[in-house]
Amino acid sequence: MKFPCIECGLCCRRSEQVPELSQLMTPSGCCRYFDEKTSLCRIYLNRPDVCNVAKMYELHFSHCMSEKEFIRKNLEVCLALNQAAGQAENCKCLKALIQHM
Ligand code: SF4
Numbered sequence: 001m002k003f004p005c006i007e008c009g010l011c012c013r014r015s016e017q018v019p020e021l022s023q024l025m026t027p028s029g030c031c032r033y034f035d036e037k038t039s040l041c042r043i044y045l046n047r048p049d050v051c052n053v054a055k056m057y058e059l060h061f062s063h064c065m066s067e068k069e070f071i072r073k074n075l076e077v078c079l080a081l082n083q084a085a086g087q088a089e090n091c092k093c094l095k096a097l098i099q100h101m
C-alpha cells in the first residue's frame with residue numbers, strides 16, 4: 001500500500017524531532033537532503049529507513065498492526081505537524097485521507 005504523502009515537506013523541515021535523523025540535520029532543524037525549491041527529498045530512493053513508511057512497517061510494525069492502521073497513524077502525525085504549522089488546506093486534505101482509510 002503506497003503512503004498517500006501530500007508532499008507538504010513538514011516532516012523533513014522538522015527532522016530535529018526524529019533522533020535517527022540527527023546526523024542529517026542542519027542548524028535550522030531541517031534535513032540537509034530536503035530541497036526547499038521542490039519540497040522533495042534529494043535522496044528519495046536511498047533515504048533512511050525511518051523516512052520510508054513501507055519499510056518501517058515491514059521491519060518494525062507488521063507484527064503488531066495492519067498496514068492500513070500504520071499508515072493512518074503516520075497520517076495523524078502529518079496532520080499534527082500541519083496543524084502546528086497552521087496549514088489549513090493541508091489539514092483538510094489529511095483529514096479526508098484519514099477518514100477514508
Ligand atoms: S509530513 Fe506527511 S504528508 Fe507531509 S511530506 Fe511528510 S510524510 Fe508527506
Ligand code: SF4
Pocket residue numbers: 011012015021024031032033034035040041042043044047048051
Ligand atoms: S532524508 Fe529525505 S525524506 Fe528523510 S528527512 Fe531528509 S529530505 Fe526528508
